[in-house]
Amino acid sequence: MDLSKFLDQMKEKAKSDLKTIVLPEGEDPRTIEAAKEIIKEGLAKLIILGDPNKIKVDGAKVIDPVTSDKHEKYAQDFAELRKKKGVTLEQAREQMNDFTYFGTMMVKEGDADGLVSGACHSTANTLRPALQILKTAPGTKLVSAFFIMCTKKPEYGDNGTLLFADCGLNIDPDAEQLSEIALASANSWKRYIGSDPKVAMLSFSTMGSAKGDVPEKVQEATKLVKEKDPSIALDGDLQLDAAIVEPVAKLKAPKSTVAGHANVLIFPDLEAGNIGYKLVQRFGDAEAYGPILQGIARPVNDLSRGCSASDIVGVVAITAVQAQMMD
Template structure:
């Protein structure tokens, strides 16, 4: 486990938060819950059938004693949660009966726990799609005040890496917005910078990535990142942000001196903003597999309370890491 994640765990221990894991009947989730319990940086709630969860844990010799388990099918909170959900969605045509049935879904139930203050954050996605995690979050929690766009990022921790912040980067958006407009890219950049500062406690240096540096190529793709850079600088002039930059110009000082010598970001970027989901998803997976990097996410930003998605290829260690990240978000 990276020093970065260990530091987050220590920060989480200073103000213990309760994180609900919606996929309590999934073995990686149970292993992660045991890890968190042993290290003591968050309180865990598992959603699922208690008998099934305990049987699975016993079969793997996992110690989950003392971890709260709630059954979304038969919870004492179901009526309360259903009533709240009905009030939130009745203008969309939902009936009380539909609300009561919907809230039995583990993802909806877990998000409602966060809404009602019964948990501080939620993590899901090991066996569910991003849509299954994000949809209930937007329906129940809504967006944070002042937020125009919900987006997703990955925290990448690259071993033995001289770039970024001791090998740590934020990559955005690598999990949610497929083909964002220039304005949407600018919003992703600003949100990602704020997330970097919150989680990594270092000054963000944001690179707006392209296959072009400072107009070295001409196309609509380049135009979009140039416009996104312009808009982001207008909205957040205090940020160290520049573009459009090729990846090597963004992180390698010697290349930056050649391609963008006047930039105060080139050569030292730690927040990398991709032009679309194709590039972002490919970029983070290349880094994860070829550089043996730890990838935590997709972490959501812009939702009113902390809810985080997981890659379906995640490990138990990855889930435990995202719990730490979610706990830090909840402290804010």
């Protein structure tokens, strides 16, 4: 699947059942440019948070959280949600002046179906409200993040498309956490791409060829995934070339059915994942969609602060599709 096909698929799905997506960063020019394109293409209903006197986007609803008639109700409900943490009503009222918290409460209360933020805020600023208000999805042990990478190399992944995880959230996952990232990512691949996932647990070692804490962690994570769900095509530890290059796989991991054909790459830590996706994006001229969060009860997605308006359009389409999946 090439880039245009993937993005077209997401957009067509988004158009088929319009969802309401809230954009808290209404005063960022990229958000406004993206919003106009989203409305033009008919990808979602939009709520933009900011000053209605300054933000003019035909077809979008603009709300100032500070003066909104929902401010008090959201504050009361947030105080109730967080009362065990000692949050007072006065503190909750102050918190609702934060656009991301207000937007996340919109999703919680059913006034929006999903939220996209992060163009001018850190991942923590986007994720903290989501975890406090929406919490994790049932049966989920860990929230993680993935990128859909659409490359110009059809010989790799699914005609050039691969999923990279975790490239945006968990800094140094242990074996148990890494196994959960792999399980969630395999499921996300199935839901978004439609083909069977072939999961490579990456390391600087292939099948124990090198010693060290990282290979041992990845080997243990591989074992845990196979115990939790033996139906997933998964192998590790694998070096990157052994995971995606068939001739190398035949030399380094001849007995593996995944090696040389992987379409889901699980990195051993955030450092490797973050560097890896940016190398592919910049040197390989690939399109990177994400980080897309998996494991939250309702769709919330984080943008890179280096994102373009077109990146926001793509993530909004994906978020709308996520909302459809959760209906």
